[in-house]
Amino acid sequence: MSDPKPTYLSDYRPPAHRVTHAELSFDLDPAATRVKARLHVERHPEREAAEPLVLDGEQLTLEAIAIDGQPLGEDEYAVDEHGLTVHRVPERFQLDTEVTIAPQENTALEGLYQSNGMYCTQCEAEGFRRITFYPDRPDVMATFSTTVIGDVEREPVLLANGNPVERGTLPGGRHFVTWEDPFPKPCYLFALVAGDLEKVEDRFTTASGREVTLQIWVEEENLDKTDHAMASLKRAMRWDEETYGREYDLDLFMIVAVNDFNMGAMENKGLNIFNSAAVLTHPHTATDAAFQRVEGIVAHEYFHNWSGNRVTCRDWFQLSLKEGFTVFRDQCFSADTNSAPVKRIQDVAFFRTAQFAEDAGPTAHPVRPDHYIEISNFYTLTIYEKGAEIVRMLRNLVGWEAFRSGSDRYFERFDGQAVTIEDFVDCMAEASGQDLSQFLRWYSQAGTPEIDAHGEYDYAECEYRLTLRQRTPATPDQPEKLPLHIPIRMGLVGTKSGEDLTLTLEGEQLGRDTVIHLREEEQTFVFSDVAEAPVPSLARGFSAPVKLRFPYGREDLAFLLANDSDGFNRWDAGQRLALLALDDLIAAHRNGVEKVMDPRVVEAFRSLLAQADTTDDKAVLAEMLTLPSEAYIAEQQPLVDVDAIHAARTFVKQSLALALRDDFLAVYEANRSDAPYAPEPEQIGARSLKNVALAYLVAIEDDAGIEHAQQQFAADHNMTDVRHALTLLTHSSRDDLSDPALRAFGEKWAHDPLVMDQWFSIQVTRPQSDALERVRFLMDHPAFSLKNPNRVRALVGAFAGQNRVNFHRPDGQGYQLLADVVIELNRLNPEIAARLITPLTRWQRFDEGRQELMKRELERIRAEELSPNVYEVVEKALA
Ligand code: 0A1
Numbered sequence: 014m015s016d017p018k019p020t021y022l023s024d025y026r027p028p029a030h031r032v033t034h035a036e037l038s039f040d041l042d043p044a045a046t047r048v049k050a051r052l053h054v055e056r057h058p059e060r061e062a063a064e065p066l067v068l069d070g071e072q073l074t075l076e077a078i079a080i081d082g083q084p085l086g087e088d089e090y091a092v093d094e095h096g097l098t099v100h101r102v103p104e105r106f107q108l109d110t111e112v113t114i115a116p117q118e119n120t121a122l123e124g125l126y127q128s129n130g131m132y133c134t135q136c137e138a139e140g141f142r143r144i145t146f147y148p149d150r151p152d153v154m155a156t157f158s159t160t161v162i163g164d165v166e167r168e169p170v171l172l173a174n175g176n177p178v179e180r181g182t183l184p185g186g187r188h189f190v191t192w193e194d195p196f197p198k199p200c201y202l203f204a205l206v207a208g209d210l211e212k213v214e215d216r217f218t219t220a221s222g223r224e225v226t227l228q229i230w231v232e233e234e235n236l237d238k239t240d241h242a243m244a245s246l247k248r249a250m251r252w253d254e255e256t257y258g259r260e261y262d263l264d265l266f267m268i269v270a271v272n273d274f275n276m277g278a279m280e281n282k283g284l285n286i287f288n289s290a291a292v293l294t295h296p297h298t299a300t301d302a303a304f305q306r307v308e309g310i311v312a313h314e315y316f317h318n319w320s321g322n323r324v325t326c327r328d329w330f331q332l333s334l335k336e337g338f339t340v341f342r343d344q345c346f347s348a349d350t351n352s353a354p355v356k357r358i359q360d361v362a363f364f365r366t367a368q369f370a371e372d373a374g375p376t377a378h379p380v381r382p383d384h385y386i387e388i389s390n391f392y393t394l395t396i397y398e399k400g401a402e403i404v405r406m407l408r409n410l411v412g413w414e415a416f417r418s419g420s421d422r423y424f425e426r427f428d429g430q431a432v433t434i435e436d437f438v439d440c441m442a443e444a445s446g447q448d449l450s451q452f453l454r455w456y457s458q459a460g461t462p463e464i465d466a467h468g469e470y471d472y473a474e475c476e477y478r479l480t481l482r483q484r485t486p487a488t489p490d491q492p493e494k495l496p497l498h499i500p501i502r503m504g505l506v507g508t509k510s511g512e513d514l515t516l517t518l519e520g521e522q523l524g525r526d527t528v529i530h531l532r533e534e535e536q537t538f539v540f541s542d543v544a545e546a547p548v549p550s551l552a553r554g555f556s557a558p559v560k561l562r563f564p565y566g567r568e569d570l571a572f573l574l575a576n577d578s579d580g581f582n583r584w585d586a587g588q589r590l591a592l593l594a595l596d597d598l599i600a601a602h603r604n605g606v607e608k609v610m611d612p613r614v615v616e617a618f619r620s621l622l623a624q625a626d627t628t629d630d631k632a633v634l635a636e637m638l639t640l641p642s643e644a645y646i647a648e649q650q651p652l653v654d655v656d657a658i659h660a661a662r663t664f665v666k667q668s669l670a671l672a673l674r675d676d677f678l679a680v681y682e683a684n685r686s687d688a689p690y691a692p693e694p695e696q697i698g699a700r701s702l703k704n705v706a707l708a709y710l711v712a713i714e715d716d717a718g719i720e721h722a723q724q725q726f727a728a729d730h731n732m733t734d735v736r737h738a739l740t741l742l743t744h745s746s747r748d749d750l751s752d753p754a755l756r757a758f759g760e761k762w763a764h765d766p767l768v769m770d771q772w773f774s775i776q777v778t779r780p781q782s783d784a785l786e787r788v789r790f791l792m793d794h795p796a797f798s799l800k801n802p803n804r805v806r807a808l809v810g811a812f813a814g815q816n817r818v819n820f821h822r823p824d825g826q827g828y829q830l831l832a833d834v835v836i837e838l839n840r841l842n843p844e845i846a847a848r849l850i851t852p853l854t855r856w857q858r859f860d861e862g863r864q865e866l867m868k869r870e871l872e873r874i875r876a877e878e879l880s881p882n883v884y885e886v887v888e889k890a891l892a
């Protein structure tokens with residue numbers, strides 16, 4: 014199976030042959046689907062006449078082949094495990110092939126496969142080669158005409174990209190539909206769906222008056238779970254018109270919900286295919302977070318219609334061209350529709366935990382990698398989220414107006430083309446007149462830049478001198494790093510006034526909030542006319558994806574938490590303050606010394622709680638009252654001690670709860686509501702504030718808290734509240750609280766896989782020492798299947814990724830369990846197997862004993878016959 018040859022960006026060459034039009038026909042059958050393809054092919058004008066035609070193809074059985082109607086003799090072509098070569102072809106011709114494939118045996122979920130009996134496809138990045146012989150690369154763009162033939166009873170619905178142009182019945186209980194997509198597209202955007210589906214339909218009128226039919230296709234029992242996705246879609250369509258001037262371009266836009274899907278969703282032209290978890294919602298089955306995630310993903314896929322489909326990537330090294338830009342677009346959309354500060358806080362909290370860890374580990378890679386073995390391993394936080402941070406920096410560097418005009422230029426100039434990251438950045442440089450050449454290094458240099466900052470206030474001169482020094486640590490293949498252009502948004506907060514001071518830099522007045530540009534390894538910025546001693550507020554809004562260290566004292570942080578005009582940095586000051594306290598407690602735990610709670614943290618929380626009645630953004634307050642996660646705390650430690658981190662964090666939570674018990678209780682009680690559920694910012698804010706308070710109360714097993722949790726569970730008002738209460742009960746040390754609630758929930762929702770996923774996750778993330786045994790036990794549960802990625806993520810992924818104390822059990826059983834599952838999945842679904850290994854790849858961060866145990870499991874995996882996906886990750890992890 015393993016074929017470890019890397020592909021290099023520097024080897025890129027335009028295709029020797031282009032396909033201008035593809036006519037496909039699928040005669041569906043679970044064991045032997047016949048795929049006929051007629052490709053209209055022409056040679057690239059600059060390529061030699063003697064060049065053979067080379068097409069990609071994997072796991073295909075070739076039944077027939079002809080050029081311009083003439084069947085080829087056996088010596089005229091060759092087929093191997095990677096594809097088809099026709100030795101001599103004319104300059105322009107039609108190639109006809111017929112192949113058979115077996116969708117029912119496809120457990121990798123790439124190409125054409127079956128999910129719950131329905132047929133569906135996943136072609137990004139290189140799945141189309143499992144459907145037919147084709148130049149499977151994004152810079153070959155063709156128009157497609159697709160005929161789908163299925164059984165009238167089993168597959169009443171037959172869908173593909175574009176518009177339906179013909180349908181009819183055939184002998185033997187079969188029928189067909191032909192679809193035409195007028196927009197040239199790369200084959201990774203091809204899609205086909207067939208099955209017994211029902212639809213919900215709506216309409217949208219575009220800004221220029223085009224009438225678009227919107228359809229969401231689901232299994233019948235899910236018809237009541239589509240409202241939110243449909244409303245989100247319409248909001249996203251309007252937003253893209255208003256914000257980017259982008260309209261939808263076909264008469265029909267379809268979304269299909271599929272149970273077995275490797276990722277969140279896929280932007281196939283006119284026919285988006287979604288993981289059911291990323292589209293279905295109902296107040297009784299989905300939490301607020303799930304509602305928000307669905308809104309974001311629906312928008313993300315829709316936005317790809319321009320950033321990805323109309324203008325696509327030249328090659329897969331440019332993946333962040335479409336993903337970074339589209340994530341940035343969906344983040345801004347969600348910020349506009351919900352609480353903007355909370356959206357930013359949540360995105361950054363996740364980014365600093367997960368992307369920073371990726372950037373510091375053995376699989377670190379640049380936002381534009383220069384080589385890969387298996388491209389599906391590169392759908393990473395670096396490509397997506399760091400890519401989005403780079404686009405955000407660009408927007409902030411050039412300003413919104415130039416950014417928008419650069420975006421217009423980009424879409425106009427490159428419509429219908431497959432382009433590069435430079436093409437995008439060039440448009441921004443042209444629109445703004447700025448030199449972005451140093452900025453481009455962000456795309457080629459891996460690793461998280463670290464900035465050490467310090468400042469001095471000169472009372473006599475009324476000057477504040479801020480010195481910033483940047484350094485990017487070495488990453489695999491990149492020992493040396495160059496200085497980056499890093500925009501730092503900042504203010505100086507006067508310690509007397511509590512207000513942002515006017516900033517004067519080298520004689521220039523810059524207002525009270527400005528961006529300074531760090532371009533050298535070290536730079537000192539001298540602010541003059543600083544009337545009082547300030548505390549600097551740096552990298553406001555997380556203005557660059559860096560680790561910024563400043564020697565803040567705890568008083569400084571408490572001061573910023575109370576006074577910073579930037580909401581994001583107020584939150585961050587609170588996190589930094591908590592981290593300082595946690596550091597002491599982690600040390601105390603390790604040294605066996607009694608733990609003492611820092612009163613400054615208690616006082617900071619007391620003042621936060623006092624704002625609960627008056628704040629106009631309860632969701633932000635809820636974030637401020639949330640301690641940094643164990644994973645984020647671990648990120649700050651030189652060597653991760655999972656038990657000390659867990660003990661310290663639990664101690665802080667319990668100390669805060671003991672000291673502020675009445676305040677938490679009051680906040681909980683003031684924020685309950687019987688109003689009918691709506692996934693709207695105000696309700697969501699109140700729910701999150703209430704639920705944060707409840708978590709503190711249950712952490713000390715407060716009687717009133719436990720009773721509230723039980724009532725909240727029993728009241729069954731909405732899934733946000735039910736799930737939160739169930740989690741608190743299950744994660745408490747009291748089995749008398751957790752067992753009955755888990756049983757009731759499991760019985761009630763046995764029929765709903767997406768709810769059972771939540772039931773799995775809640776149990777296997779409990780800190781109690783039986784979590785690992787529960788994972789093993791639940792893997793035999795009838796609702797569990799290794800073949801379904803959502804189940805695997807909910808059970809095994811949640812355990813390994815979120816239950817730090819139990820996954821890292823000193824006896825190594827957590828690692829063993831994960832390796833067992835990876836080994837099995839390596840055969841079934843290599844893409845999911847490769848992703849699941851991630852926690853094991855971080856072995857360098859732990860003590861020697863654990864390092865050995867983790868490496869032993871990686872080596873056990875390496876001894877198997879591996880898919881390229883798993884091979885690449887394991888090799889990097891052990892390199
Ligand atoms: N382009 C999709 C992500 C995606 C990538 C690969 C997939 O299957 C292997 C599926 C989806 C997006 O960004 O949403």
Ligand code: ZN
Pocket residue numbers: 313317335336339
């Ligand atoms: Zn995407």
